[in-house]
Amino acid sequence: MLAFRRSPIPKLAYLGVRRFSKTVFSCNRLANISSSGGDKTVEHNIKSETNRLSKTGSRFWDKGRVFHNHSTGRYEIQLDGKTLRTPLGLPLTLPESKKQLAYLIAHEWTHLPKISLKSSALPLTGLAARAIDLESAGNQKQSDNDGGEEMLAIEDLKLSMLKYLDTDTCLIFAGAKDCDGKLRKKQEELYRPLIDEYNDFFTQYGLSRNLLKENERIELKFLDCEKDGLRGNRQTLKTQQVVVDWLDQLDIFEFVALEKAILTTKSFLCAVSVLRSNVSDESRMSDVFQLNRNSKDFFWYKTVEEIIELGNLETILQTGEWGEVEDTHDVEQRDWLRSLTSAALLSH
Numbered sequence: 001m002l003a004f005r006r007s008p009i010p011k012l013a014y015l016g017v018r019r020f021s022k023t024v025f026s027c028n029r030l031a032n033i034s035s036s037g038g039d040k041t042v043e044h045n046i047k048s049e050t051n052r053l054s055k056t057g058s059r060f061w062d063k064g065r066v067f068h069n070h071s072t073g074r075y076e077i078q079l080d081g082k083t084l085r086t087p088l089g090l091p092l093t094l095p096e097s098k099k100q101l102a103y104l105i106a107h108e109w110t111h112l113p114k115i116s117l118k119s120s121a122l123p124l125t126g127l128a129a130r131a132i133d134l135e136s137a138g139n140q141k142q143s144d145n146d147g148g149e150e151m152l153a154i155e156d157l158k159l160s161m162l163k164y165l166d167t168d169t170c171l172i173f174a175g176a177k178d179c180d181g182k183l184r185k186k187q188e189e190l191y192r193p194l195i196d197e198y199n200d201f202f203t204q205y206g207l208s209r210n211l212l213k214e215n216e217r218i219e220l221k222f223l224d225c226e227k228d229g230l231r232g233n234r235q236t237l238k239t240q241q242v243v244v245d246w247l248d249q250l251d252i253f254e255f256v257a258l259e260k261a262i263l264t265t266k267s268f269l270c271a272v273s274v275l276r277s278n279v280s281d282e283s284r285m286s287d288v289f290q291l292n293r294n295s296k297d298f299f300w301y302k303t304v305e306e307i308i309e310l311g312n313l314e315t316i317l318q319t320g321e322w323g324e325v326e327d328t329h330d331v332e333q334r335d336w337l338r339s340l341t342s343a344a345l346l347s348h
Contacts, residue, residue: 046087046088046089047089048085048086048087048088048089049061049079049082049084049085050084050085050086050087050092050122050125050126050129051087053122054087059112061079061080061109062080063079063080063110064077064078064079064084064106064107064108064109064110065077065078065106065110066078066102066103066106067083069093072093073095073096074093074094074095074096075093075094075095075096075098075099075102076091076092076093076102077092077093077094077102077105077106077109077125078106079109084105084109084125086129086130086132086133087129087133088132088133088136088137090132090133090136092105092125092128092129092132093132094128097281098128098253100345100348101124101128101345101346101348104124104345105122105124105125105128108121108122108123108124108125109122109125123338123339123342124342124345124346127256127257127260127342127343127346128253128346130256131252131253131255131256131346132252134154134252134255134256135252137153154255157255157259158244158247158248159244161247161258161259161262161268162240162243162244162247162268164262164266164267164268164271165220165235165239165240165243165268165269166221166232166233166234166235167233167266168266168267168268168269169265169266169267169270169310169311169313170190170191170194170195170267170269170270170310170311171191171195171220171221171222171223171233171269172222172223172225172233173187173188173191173222173223173224173225173226174187174225174226174314175225175226176226178225179314179317179318182317183313183314183317184226186313186317187313190309190310190313191222191310194269194273194310195220195222195269197300198218198220198269198272199217199218199219199220200292201291201292201300202218202220202239202242202243202246203216203217203218203292204291204292205242205245205246205291205292206218206238206242206245208291209242209245211238211241211242211245212238212242216238218238218239218242219236219239220235220239221233221234221235221236221239243268246288249287249288250275250288253346253347254275254279254347256346257274257275257343257344257346257347258271258272258274258275258343258347259271260339260342260343260346261274261275261307261339261340261343264311264335264336264339264340264343265307265308265310265311265312265336265340266311267310267311269310270307270310270311271343273302273307273310274304274307274340274343274344274347275289275347276289276290276299276300276301276302277300277301277302277303277307277344278344278345278347278348279347279348280348282296285299304337304340304341304344305337307340308333308336308337308340311336312332312333312336315332
């Protein structure tokens with residue numbers, strides 16, 4: 001499979017605004033985020049239903065349901081009449097725009113398999129809880145500036161995410177002889193149009209935000225192993241600035257969905273593709289996710305299966321040639337499908 005190329009520790013402050021120690025901290029902490037969307041650096045000593053399940057692995061509720069609180073206009077996920085709480089002890093409530101997500105989370109708790117009571121079986125709960133906790137932690141730090149480090153700050157997470165664009169799976173082309181030449185051929189077929197699309201997407205975004213001059217264009221840097229050997233890949237400062245500004249436009253649910261997709265695919269472009277293909281708000285699609293497209297009829301779209309093919313291309317080619325390794329490739333494929341589907345539903 002394509003190696004999961006983890007972001008190298010930067011030698012200098014990234015974007016000229018972070019010190020070396022802070023950026024190293026960001027990269028290391030991002031790697032601690034669990035596959036269910038939570039952050040293992042958070043101490044789970046707070047009394048909440050999510051923490052209780054994580055610690056005991058036993059069912060302590062009978063029924064799960066969604067309650068629409070008309071006074072707040074939010075949907076509450078309840079267990080036996082009590083509002084479910086996140087790992088940080090916050091009520092798991094969702095805005096009216098997330099009605100579908102609320103019912104899907106209630107469904108997770110209602111139909112949790114009795115033979116495997118693990119928090120990993122609640123992917124949507126984990127992602128929604130992370131969004132709520134992350135937003136709350138960010139707001140608290142802005143208000144009291146206590147310097148707590150229980151949860152990595154959103155601004156640090158943005159810089160950590162950005163590092164994946166340097167080592168993006170879809171920006172690294174294999175040698176001509178890898179997999180008897182089949183891999184490079186398929187990469188040329190799939191990756192070139194993807195790179196062209198995102199060059200145009202981020203160029204149009206940069207122009208719309210006056211981050212680029214009229215004659216400037218974003219050109220994503222890629223690594224060609226046939227010519228470049230093992231040298232590193234690094235996006236330009238201008239590209240970094242445009243992409244970080246785009247990240248600033250995401251709401252907290254879109255942000256956590258992007259984070260989940262990046263950690264699954266090790267590809268920033270694949271992760272952005274999940275959002276661009278699944279956000280349902282038409283105004284946000286036009287202003288944030290499809291701004292390089294003239295109309296809805298021409299929106300750029302990829303299915304989850306197509307995104308998995310982009311991010312896991314080498315493994316897919318190898319299993320097609322040699323067959324699956326039992327309990328390895330099939331499990332990995334299901335994990336990718338579950339993770340990216342969860343991210344898509346969170347951003348919807």
